[in-house]
Amino acid sequence: MSTTPGYRGSLFSALKNLxxxxxxxxxxxxxxxxxxxxxxxLRAFQLFLLALGLAFCLSIGLLMLVLFLTVAFWESRVLILGISCAAFLGASIWLAFGLKRAVQRPRRMFDAxxxxxxxxxxxxxxxxxxxxxPAE
Known part of the structure; x- marks a missing residue:
């Protein structure tokens, strides 16, 4: 009978440790x-800021390029503006499909x-x- 309380104590102790x-x-x-x-x-916020800065700088640079080409080739201004418009719309469509593909791509969160x-x-x-x- 004295082994039973000791056994219970060790079982209880093992359960507490577990x-x-x-x-x-x-x-x-x-x-x-x-x-x-x-x-x-933090990574998502950093990517957002970088993408926002990139989009802003790229849009201003492209607008300035179109203005420069329009002024430089004033005789062909309609053609330059038309080609620029088509290029921007094409790039927008291509980027929209890329964004859709990136959003739909599954990514496993919390890998670690x-x-x-x-x-x-x-x-x-x-x-x-x-x-x-050992018990068997």
């Missing part, structure tokens, strides 16, 4: 997920968190397999 380990692992994974979410937010959880699951299965093997 719960503490699971909570610590969960906390670590949540912190990693939060870090990845913050990084993705998922790989860490897969590794945890693999280790947990290995640990369960090790504990089951």
């Amino acid at each position: 719960a503490a380990t699971l909570l610590a692992s969960g906390r670590t994974r949540l912190e990693l997920l939060g870090n990845e979410l913050e990084e993705e937010k 968190s998922l790989s860490e959880l897969e590794e945890d699951l693999r280790q947990l299965k290995a640990a369960i397999g090790q504990h089951d093997a």
Whole structure:
């Protein structure tokens, strides 16, 4: 009878250790997920600012180029403006299709968190397999 309380104590202690380990692992994974979410937010904002700056500078540069060509070749101004308009509309259509393709492309978010959880699951299965093997 004296072994039963000791056995219960060690079982309870093992369960406490298991719960503490699971909570610590969960906390670590949540912190990693939060870090990845913050990084993705900053990356998206940086990409937005870069794209906005690029679009602004490119549009001003192209407008100035069309004005320059129109003034330089004043006799052919209608032809230059027509060709420029067609080129801009063509580029807009091409970019719209590229944007649509980029939005539809699936991207796996939280790769690091998922790989860490897969590794945890693999280790947990290995640990369960090790504990089951000696009992048989």
